[in-house]
Amino acid sequence: xxxxxxxxxxxxxxxxxxxxxxxxxxxxxxxxxxxxxxxxxxxxxxxxxxxxxxxxxxxxxxxxxxxxxxxxxxxxxxxxxxxxxxxxxxxxxxxxxxxxxxxxxxxxxxxxxxxxxxxxxxxxxxxxxxxxxxxxxxxxxxxxxxxxxxxxxxxxxxxxxxxxxxxxxxxxxxxxxxxxxxxxxxxxxxxxxxxxxxxxxxxxxxxxxxxxxxxxxxxxxxxxxxxxxxxxxxxxxxxxxxxxxxxxxxxxxxxxxxxxxxxxxxxxxxxxxxxxxxxxxxxxxxxxxxxxxxxxxxxxxxxxxxxxxxxxxxxxxxxxxxxxxxxxxxxxxxxxxxxxxxxxxxxxxxxxxxxxxxxxxxxxxxxxxxxxxxxxxxxxxxxxxxxxxxxxxxxxxxxxxxxx
Amino acid sequence: xxxxxxxxxxxxxxxxxxxxxxxxxxxxxxxxxxxxxxxxxxxxxxxxxxxxxxxxxxxxxxxxxxxxxxxxxxxxxxxxxxxxxxxxxxxxxxxxxxxxxxxxxxxxxxxxxxxxxxxxxxxxxxxxxxxxxxxxxxxxxxxxxxxxxxxxxxxxxxxxxxxxxxxxxxxxxxxxxxxxxxxxxxxxxxxxxxxxxxxxxxxxxxxxxxxxxxxxxxxxxxxxxxxxxxxxxxxxxxxxxxxxxxxxxxxxxxxxxxxxxxxxxxxxxxxxxxxxxxxxxxxxxxxxxxxxxxxxxxxxxxxxxxxxxxxxxxxxxxxxxxxxxxxxxxxxxxxxxxxxxxxxxxxxxxxxxxxxxxxxxxxxxxxxxxxxxx
Numbered sequence: 001x002x003x004x005x006x007x008x009x010x011x012x013x014x015x016x017x018x019x020x021x022x023x024x025x026x027x028x029x030x031x032x033x034x035x036x037x038x039x040x041x042x043x044x045x046x047x048x049x050x051x052x053x054x055x056x057x058x059x060x061x062x063x064x065x066x067x068x069x070x071x072x073x074x075x076x077x078x079x080x081x082x083x084x085x086x087x088x089x090x091x092x093x094x095x096x097x098x099x100x101x102x103x104x105x106x107x108x109x110x111x112x113x114x115x116x117x118x119x120x121x122x123x124x125x126x127x128x129x130x131x132x133x134x135x136x137x138x139x140x141x142x143x144x145x146x147x148x149x150x151x152x153x154x155x156x157x158x159x160x161x162x163x164x165x166x167x168x169x170x171x172x173x174x175x176x177x178x179x180x181x182x183x184x185x186x187x188x189x190x191x192x193x194x195x196x197x198x199x200x201x202x203x204x205x206x207x208x209x210x211x212x213x214x215x216x217x218x219x220x221x222x223x224x225x226x227x228x229x230x231x232x233x234x235x236x237x238x239x240x241x242x243x244x245x246x247x248x249x250x251x252x253x254x255x256x257x258x259x260x261x262x263x264x265x266x267x268x269x270x271x272x273x274x275x276x277x278x279x280x281x282x283x284x285x286x287x288x289x290x291x292x293x294x295x296x297x298x299x300x301x302x303x304x305x306x307x308x309x310x311x312x313x314x315x316x317x318x319x320x321x322x323x324x325x326x327x328x329x330x331x332x333x334x335x336x337x338x339x340x341x342x343x344x345x346x347x348x349x350x351x352x353x354x355x356x357x358x359x360x361x362x363x364x365x366x367x368x369x370x371x372x373x374x375x376x377x378x379x380x381x382x383x384x385x386x387x388x389x390x391x392x393x394x395x396x397x398x399x400x401x402x403x404x
Numbered sequence: 405x406x407x408x409x410x411x412x413x414x415x416x417x418x419x420x421x422x423x424x425x426x427x428x429x430x431x432x433x434x435x436x437x438x439x440x441x442x443x444x445x446x447x448x449x450x451x452x453x454x455x456x457x458x459x460x461x462x463x464x465x466x467x468x469x470x471x472x473x474x475x476x477x478x479x480x481x482x483x484x485x486x487x488x489x490x491x492x493x494x495x496x497x498x499x500x501x502x503x504x505x506x507x508x509x510x511x512x513x514x515x516x517x518x519x520x521x522x523x524x525x526x527x528x529x530x531x532x533x534x535x536x537x538x539x540x541x542x543x544x545x546x547x548x549x550x551x552x553x554x555x556x557x558x559x560x561x562x563x564x565x566x567x568x569x570x571x572x573x574x575x576x577x578x579x580x581x582x583x584x585x586x587x588x589x590x591x592x593x594x595x596x597x598x599x600x601x602x603x604x605x606x607x608x609x610x611x612x613x614x615x616x617x618x619x620x621x622x623x624x625x626x627x628x629x630x631x632x633x634x635x636x637x638x639x640x641x642x643x644x645x646x647x648x649x650x651x652x653x654x655x656x657x658x659x660x661x662x663x664x665x666x667x668x669x670x671x672x673x674x675x676x677x678x679x680x681x682x683x684x685x686x687x688x689x690x691x692x693x694x695x696x697x698x699x700x701x702x703x704x705x706x707x708x709x710x711x712x713x714x715x716x717x718x719x720x721x722x723x724x725x726x727x728x729x730x731x732x733x734x735x736x737x738x739x740x741x742x743x744x745x746x747x748x749x750x751x752x753x754x755x756x757x758x759x760x761x762x763x764x765x766x767x768x769x770x771x772x773x774x775x776x777x778x
Contacts, residue, residue, distance in 0.1 A: 141738050143668035161609040166739055210742050211734075211749030278600045292766040346757060349762065351534030352611075355757050359604040361613055370606055374749070377734050378742050385738060386677060 007078075014079050018086045025055040031091035053095040057126035062096025063105065070121035075127045095149050098169065100124035100131035104177045107246040111193075111234050120175075120195070134164040134178030134196065134220060137244065142388050144179070145188045145240065149222065151180035158232070160196065160225040166382065170205045170218035173198050182236055193239035195231040196222070212374035213357075272297060272342075276349045293348065300345055303338050310334070326397045333389045336379035343373035406698040412475050418455065419482035423764040426451060429747050432487040436608040436750075443610025444489040447542045453522020461504065466512060467520035469776055472705040473639060474698065477646035484650030487747075488756055489609050491525050494562035497527030498636065498645040502571045505623040506588050506632040515569060517588075525593075526569040528636065529558035529614055535761040538573065539583050543616065546573030552576070552589045552623050554616040560761070564591050564612030565602035568593045572621060573633050586630040591621035607757040636717035641762045642700040648758045649690075649697045652726045654752045655733045656686055662737055679736065686729055693718075693725040713775050716768040723758075724766035730755035 027048040054064045059073070063082040066072030075083065085091065105124045108117060123129030140147040149162025160180060161403045167176065183190030196203070202225040207215035231324055234242045273288065276297060281289040288294040314327045346369050347354040356362030380386040393402045408416065427448055435445050452458065460476040462468025480492060496519065503515055503526075518524035530538050543556030554574055565569070570591045578585030591598065597619040603611045624632070660683060663674030673679060700714035708714075732750040734741040741748035759765065 014503065055471075136739065139667075139741075143670075146668070146670075208746040210745055211752065213744070260543065290770070292764055292769055296766075348760075348766075351536075351760055351764075352531065353534040355606045355760060357604045357606045359609070361601055361603045374606075374752070377752070378739075381738050381742060387676075390678065402563060 011078055011082060014075075015086060016084050019089075021059070022086055022090060022092055025052070025059075026087075026090060026092040027052055033093070037219070049095060053127050056095050057128070058227070060125055062127055063101055063125050064397050066105065066109065066121070066125065070117065070125055072121070072125045087372065092278075096125070096127040096174070098130055099133055099177075100129060103133065103246050103249045104131045106244060106249050107177075108152050108233070111242045113233075115230065116195075116233060123174075129174045130169065130172055132167045132173035132176050132218075132220075134167055134169040134180075136166045137217075138165050142385055144243075145191065147179055147181060147191065149178070149180045151182050151192060151194060151227075153182070153236075154226075157229060158194065158227040160202075160222045160227055162192070162222055164220045164222075165208070166217045167220045168217050170198065170220045171207055171215075175247075177233075179239055182239075186237070188240040189237050191239040192236055193233045193242040194227060195233060196225065197231075200225050200227070202226075210375065211377070212371045213249065214371070214375065228373045245391050247384065254294070272301065272345070274347075275346070279349050279351055279353065293345075297345060297349075300338070300341050303334075303341070307334050307338050329389075329393050329397050332383065333380075333386055333393075336376075336386065339379060340376050343376045347373050354360060406474060406702065408478070412478060414593045415471070415475055416478040416482070419447055419457075419479045422451070422455065423482045423486045423488055427483070427486055427488045429486050429750065432489055432608075432750065435489055437523075441602060441610075443563065443608065444491060444773075448488070449490050451610070452490055452492070453520075456520075457492065458522045459516075459520030460496065460672065461500050462516045462520045470751045473642065474538045474701040476643060477697065477701040480643055481650035481653070483675040484647035485654035485667055487651070487750055491527075491563050493640070493644055493647065493754055494527040494567065495519055495525050498528045498640040499505035499569065499571055502528050502588055502624065502632065502636040503698050505635055506693075507590075507630060508625050511590065511622070512623060515593075524569055525563055525567045526571065527561055527566065527567040528573045528640070529570050530633070530637070531560050532556070532558055534559070536760070536767060538586075538637060540580045541573050541575050541586060542580040542587040543572065543574050543577040545572075545587050545589055547576070547623075548620075550622075551620045552587060554589060554591065554619045554621060558616070561614055562761070563610045563613050565600050565610050566593075570614070571624065573629070574614070583634075584628060584630050586628070586633055588624040588632060589621035590624055591616075595619050598747065605757060609756040609757070614682075630695055634712070637762055638712050639704055641715045641719040641768075642693075642697065642704060642711075644758060644762055645697045645715075645722045646701060647674065648719050648722045648726050648755075649694060651689060651751060651754065651758065652693070652722065652729045655684075655726075655729045655755075656690055658747065659683070659686075659729075659733045659736050673736075682732060682736075686732060689721075689725050689728065693722045696721045713772060716763075716772040719763060720765040720768035720772065723768070725733075726755040727759060727765075 006081070029048050031051055045359060060068065060071050061073045061083060064075040064083055065077060068073070068074030101124060105121065109118055112120070120129070124131070135144060137147050137149060149160065149164060152159045162180070164178065170176065174197070177197055178194050178196055179191050180194050181190055182192040202223040204221040204223070205218045208217045208219055209215050210217070218240035276288045276293070280293060283289045288297065310327060311331070314331070317327070350366055350369060353366050356367050356370060358367065395402070431445065431448065435443070438497070456469050457479050459468025460471050460479065461473065463470040467699055476497060480497070483492060500516065500519055500673060503512055507515070515524060515526065519526060530541070532540070532542060543554060543558060545552045545554050553575065554572055558564070558572065561570070570593060572589045572591050574587050574589050575585055576587040597617040599615040599617070601615070602615045603613060605611050651667065663679055663683060664672045696714070696718040700711070700718040703711050703714045733748045737746065737748050740746050763771070
């Protein structure tokens with residue numbers, strides 16, 4: 001038998017193992033509820049969810065490809081894909097999530113000291129420790145490196161003063177990975193990467209109410225917060241490189257979300273044309289009655305198809321060992337733009353029914369659509385704004401020069 | 405800016421100073437956050453009426469000033485700038501127009517002086533589904549002993565929860581889709597058989613869905629009402645377009661100011677050409693839309709024969725404008741624009757409601773094409 005055939009056999013064996021384990025451990029009551037449980041409001045706390053989280057955390061499959069020595073899955077990428085497929089088959093979802101898994105963990109594995117990894121990775125693997133991101137400041141958004149939160153070396157500890165904004169989930173976070181200023185005389189080279197316990201005295205969290213009515217982000221204030229020296233990750237004044245690396249993990253996780261509310265009714269997915277015909281009506285040929293809207297819906301469908309095909313092409317190229325291609329640089333802007341256009345179209349399709357805020361007179365789908373439309377406006381702002389992404393494309397990919 | 409006469413200049417300046425002193429965006433925020441079920445501040449409406457704004461369209465012999473649509477547009481532009489929620493659109497513009505165009509002398513005498521005084525909130529009930537399609541009206545009206553009995557449903561009625569007088573566009577003959585067979589019927593807000601469902605909308609104003617079960621009302625004037633409805637809607641569209649113009653102009657001004665003050669990368673963000681060009685494009689669109697809005701209002705005052713075309717042109721162009729500018733306002737403000745504490749979101753939310761009311765850009769492009777014979 002060839003090596004490839006061997007690998008296939010092993011993979012099928014793993015599939016059976018995963019299927020058996022998932023069927024034994026996934027509570028059927030949670031079927032299809034992944035989106036609800038892992039939403040913006042932080043980790044859910046129902047009994048079945050806790051049971052499922054513990055099972056996945058103990059097995060290490062919430063972080064399937066991370067090393068086994070920290071209790072993670074230790075699976076190959078191919079095995080992780082099989083696990084994903086098997087979870088999808090029975091409506092299961094990964095209950096271990098948040099920024100610890102998506103962003104901080106991969107960076108910690110790459111840059112953390114052996115002691116830091118041993119201390120912090122297992123908590124993320126088990127889903128016991130919730131992390132938040134302390135990057136942006138009121139005066140440091142797109143120009144992140146102008147951040148000013150002060151971190152002073154006091155000999156046996158660091159002393160932190162300043163404030164961070166857009167700290168997602170800070171109200172239920174246990175720990176914060178933050179960029180702090182350790183040298184005022186340099187810009188990028190004066191930044192360090194620090195791990196801060198959110199329960200430390202002097203940490204104050206205030207939720208920020210967004211235009212969607214939700215408060216997924218906070219403003220976090222640090223007043224004379226003492227941080228142990230061992231919580232400095234990477235070299236002093238060497239935090240910018242680590243911080244940037246983490247942003248790559250963040251951006252990889254953003255922009256793919258060309259979903260959109262309003263297309264579900266009682267858990268049943270409906271295509272855009274069905275929704276449009278319900279609200280706008282159909283003409284004698286069964287087409288969306290409003291020709292102008294129909295053209296714009298079609299434009300959107302074409303954009304969305306092109307985007308999905310680009311994702312698949314980029315994945316195929318990456319698998320073909322051509323390395324990450326220039327294609328990935330367009331993903332965040334293309335994906336977020338298409339997602340926002342979809343939300344705009346849905347609101348427009350729903351007409352007056354798409355303009356509700358709460359209460360009687362509007363269906364759940366309709367209210368979800370408008371809230372989703374508002375929330376989605378952030379996708380071209382966070383994780384490197386649309387303008388910053390365009391700068392990256394123009395300068396790094398296209399080689400265009402700065403204004404001279 | 406249209407060339408204004410002395411009286412118009414005075415009213416425009418008065419409106420400017422009143423909204424900045426008495427009705428800044430914080431006043432709208434207060435209405436929103438106080439759980440005010442009316443969707444507007446009655447004390448502010450009283451002041452507006454005392455300044456004569458409720459009667460700008462109403463002739464002097466009926467208690468108004470009869471200054472016309474361009475003048476009302478100047479006021480609406482200013483109230484649009486600060487998101488002032490009031491019955492100006494429902495009462496002073498739309499219902500008043502329906503009465504002026506369609507009511508008998510006795511009916512005018514009964515309602516218009518009260519409107520001019522600010523004592524009567526009135527509205528026009530047209531739409532019956534999620535979209536504006538006046539020709540599709542199905543709400544049934546049947547004549548019964550000098551009255552009209554109404555059965556059916558109306559949606560998205562502006563100030564429909566508080567209106568003392570509701571002018572209902574009812575189908576008294578033909579079938580939905582016919583551009584005839586419509587009668588405008590005056591209904592008391594407290595009429596028996598009328599159920600009002602107040603809506604909580606994204607722009608926090610007083611819309612309602614209305615259900616009519618054997619509700620009795622009085623026909624406006626006599627005879628065919630579709631033409632009156634059509635003409636009323638065009639005047640309402642042009643007036644709403646003036647509010648939208650002010651809305652867009654203010655969103656643009658606030659955003660421009662931010663570009664001139666916010667610093668990133670050691671410079672004002674307005675120094676970046678990418679943002680400069682987007683600002684220049686918005687300014688260009690704003691100027692083009694202004695011509696359309698003022699042109700439509702002036703055409704109404706002159707009773708020109710292309711009012712319908714100009715109203716659709718204005719509503720479509722200014723609809724596209726507020727859509728663009730409201731989105732850019734949030735995007736250019738970045739994270740702070742996403743917060744409820746900042747005004748950008750309030751403008752964004754109001755923009756989509758303005759766009760949908762009395763027909764969106766798509767509806768009016770189609771109508772414009774039809775009117776031109778395309």
